[in-house]
Amino acid sequence: MTALLELSGIAKVLTGQGQPRPILTGVDLTVHTGQSVAILGRSGSGKSTLLSLIGLFDRPDGGRYLLAGEDITTVSERRAARLRSERFGFVFQRFFLLKHLTAAQNVAMALVNGQGWLPRRSRRATVMAALDQMGIAHLAKHKPTRLSGGEQQRVAIARALVRRPQVLLADEPTGALDTETGSLVIDALHAATERGCGLVLVTHDQAHAARMGRVLRLVDGALVQEVRR
Numbered sequence: 001m002t003a004l005l006e007l008s009g010i011a012k013v014l015t016g017q018g019q020p021r022p023i024l025t026g027v028d029l030t031v032h033t034g035q036s037v038a039i040l041g042r043s044g045s046g047k048s049t050l051l052s053l054i055g056l057f058d059r060p061d062g063g064r065y066l067l068a069g070e071d072i073t074t075v076s077e078r079r080a081a082r083l084r085s086e087r088f089g090f091v092f093q094r095f096f097l098l099k100h101l102t103a104a105q106n107v108a109m110a111l112v113n114g115q116g117w118l119p120r121r122s123r124r125a126t127v128m129a130a131l132d133q134m135g136i137a138h139l140a141k142h143k144p145t146r147l148s149g150g151e152q153q154r155v156a157i158a159r160a161l162v163r164r165p166q167v168l169l170a171d172e173p174t175g176a177l178d179t180e181t182g183s184l185v186i187d188a189l190h191a192a193t194e195r196g197c198g199l200v201l202v203t204h205d206q207a208h209a210a211r212m213g214r215v216l217r218l219v220d221g222a223l224v225q226e227v228r229r
């Protein structure tokens, strides 16, 4: 079966103010439909750099990246933008919800695309289905200020899922939440994988990582399998 994501020998050198630094030296990662992977690693090890390469915000300096069998290692920015909006959903530590809009309107914002808005009725049904999948359909009319951190993050996940991405990329999505609330957010991410999404979760939380199908650690620029205890 063709993998959803297949990265082999991915390398990335970052140039800040000083000497160029190799951050990733040979990352191999394969994710199939419905699979979940956690990536652990000390601060500065390159986890966010890796996620930004997977999400096509940046390109690698070496290696090969296949998305559903298509070689996108050196894809143009134009094609990357299209793939980002059609194939990927993104969830971050900060929720980035618009405060003056309701939960449903925040999710609906993700449906704006080159072809304009979906017809009103199908838009509403699509948005409500995404909120329902996250267990927060009853909060559709609430503005973010009336929602808890965990609820806001679930709105953000609904927004990431509403276009039915193949891959969900989550960078520290529980970083701003207490353990219990974070666990609800992990439940929500699991619900996405049950619908066939591939999930790559960057986290510092060992307990949340342990709930993923595989746990990998970024060490010296490469991913190594974490030994389960």
Ligand SMILES: Nc1ncnc2c1ncn2[C@@H]1O[C@H](COP(=O)(O)OP(=O)(O)OP(=O)(O)O)[C@@H](O)[C@H]1O
Residues within 6 Å of the ligand: 014, 015, 016, 017, 023, 041, 042, 043, 044, 045, 046, 047, 048, 049, 050
């Ligand atoms: N644009 C850049 N130019 C140069 N160096 C960078 C750039 N972006 C990040 N870095 C450096 O690359 C390294 C990896 O950063 P990255 O954010 O990927 O790590 P991380 O594992 O996600 O860290 P954290 O867990 O703290 O979020 C860090 O040392 C960082 O300072």
